[in-house]
Amino acid sequence: MPAQLLDGTPIAEKIKSELLPKIKELTAKGATPHLVALYVGENAGSKIYMNKQKSDCEEVGIKYSQHGLPETATEQELIKALTDLNNNPDITGIILQMPLPQHISMRNVRLNIAPAKDVEGITPRNLGMLVMSDYKLAPCTAVGAFELLKSLKPSLKHLDVTIVGHSEIVGKPLMLLMLSSMMESATPTVCHIGTKDLAFHTKRADVLFVAAGKAGLIKGSMIKPGAIVIDIGINRVPVLDENGKPVLNEKGKPKTKVTGDVVFEEAKEVCSYITPVPGGVGPLTVAMLLKNTVECTKLQKNL
Ligand code: NAD
Secondary structure, three states: OOOEEOOHHHHHHHHHHHHHHHHHHHHHOOOOOEEEEEEEOOOHHHHHHHHHHHHHHHHHOOEEEEEEEOOOOOHHHHHHHHHHHHHOOOOOEEEEOOOOOOOOOHHHHHOOOOHHHEOOOOOHHHHHHHHOOOOOOOOHHHHHHHHHHHHHOOOOOOOEEEEEOOOOOOHHHHHHHHOOOOOOOOEEEEEOOOOOOHHHHHHOOOEEEEOOOOOOOEOHHHOOOOOEEEEOOOEEEEOEOOOOOEOEOOOOOEOEEEEOOEOHHHHOOOOOEEOOOOOOHHHHHHHHHHHHHHHHHHHHHOO
16 A cells, blocks of 8 residues: 655644744743844855745744855854854844855854754754753754654654664754653664665664655665655756656756655555655754744743
């Protein structure tokens, strides 16, 4: 029987609707959450992403603003701008927009985000609290994917989970979330580019998370029958016609579409649940960004 779709939208909508009264209450106390996106230079992709952040924030009553520096800004200038935002009591959350220019170290800058304004959950303090299973601010995509799984499996006890991808913002925090309960944790295996036999690990997983950013990486034959498959990858690939040739748009350029890392048509014949891309983890990432922004406001205002 083909798999059921694990749709992230209704779960994300529920999280957002639960935030509404909390945001109203904070606003009534003069503590409206205020998220600022800090960016350097002009980047078309990140502009689109920031516009989306703005509409998502405004939809739930979170104030949103952008603070841009020129492409030529130095690392010190960016850290100074970040420090000013850290010290500004009107700003309750900061998102450091990617990409940064080559001459700036993302890692150095991230280290300077005030942990209580770290809506992405990426500072050493917040990641450290996740290690201690005592977190308030976890990386949005990882915790979003975790919530999707919890919607099907409230207890992860005895589940063999394979995570493909070990980045600091997705794979590693997801592994920690799999281990965050004293008695109900799953048993995670984390694979990466250096893993010897990827299929060996994916084939024995009751739950398979994939976050590699490689379209077509996971074939149907690599999935355990009945597994839950959560595809986090986002890839832009050409649309092909029935002869395998690229389809062109009205401007004569190759048409593209968004896909995940899993070969969806094959996987759905094998697994029990599978997330669509887009529409699976993506909406949860947004919902978690909003939730973290509210949490940051509560932390700063001691509410
Ligand atoms: P990253 O590039 O930082 O990490 C990729 C990881 O995949 C690395 O650990 C690498 O070792 C592993 N990998 C790459 N090729 C592999 C292979 N052939 N076999 C096994 N492992 C392999 O990426 P990231 O920031 O963690 O993002 C991963 C994917 O998730 C990307 O497609 C990204 O666009 C997507 N993403 C989606 C959301 C969302 O909201 N849905 C949010 C963030 C990232």
